[in-house]
Amino acid sequence: MRLQFWHSPTVDEWRWSLYTSTYAPDGKACHQETGTSKDIRKAFDDVANTVEFLVDKKKKEDDS
Numbered sequence: 001m002r003l004q005f006w007h008s009p010t011v012d013e014w015r016w017s018l019y020t021s022t023y024a025p026d027g028k029a030c031h032q033e034t035g036t037s038k039d040i041r042k043a044f045d046d047v048a049n050t051v052e053f054l055v056d057k058k059k060k061e062d063d064s
Contacts, residue, residue, distance in 0.1 A: 003047065014043040023054040026061050 001020040008015055017034045024031040033050050037043040 001051070005043070005047070013038055014040050016043055016047055018047065018050060020054065023058045025057070 001018065001022060003016065003018050005014070005016045007013070013036050015034070015036045017032065019030065019032050021030045031054065033054075035043065035046045035050070037046060
């Protein structure tokens with residue numbers, strides 16, 4: 001999983017992108033998510049929620 005996180009001073013927003021092949025949905029080679037927030041804690045929460053969702057979803061697919 002690759003995560004990039006940066007601040008864009010022009011629009012004063014925190015931005016992130018996530019790329020993964022390990023936690024891609026079944027039948028997909030890779031998966032990408034992106035997000036943005038003015039608040040850094042909200043941005044990190046969004047990343048954490050996204051990672052938890054992908055990991056849980058993959059675990060359920062593997063258990064089926």
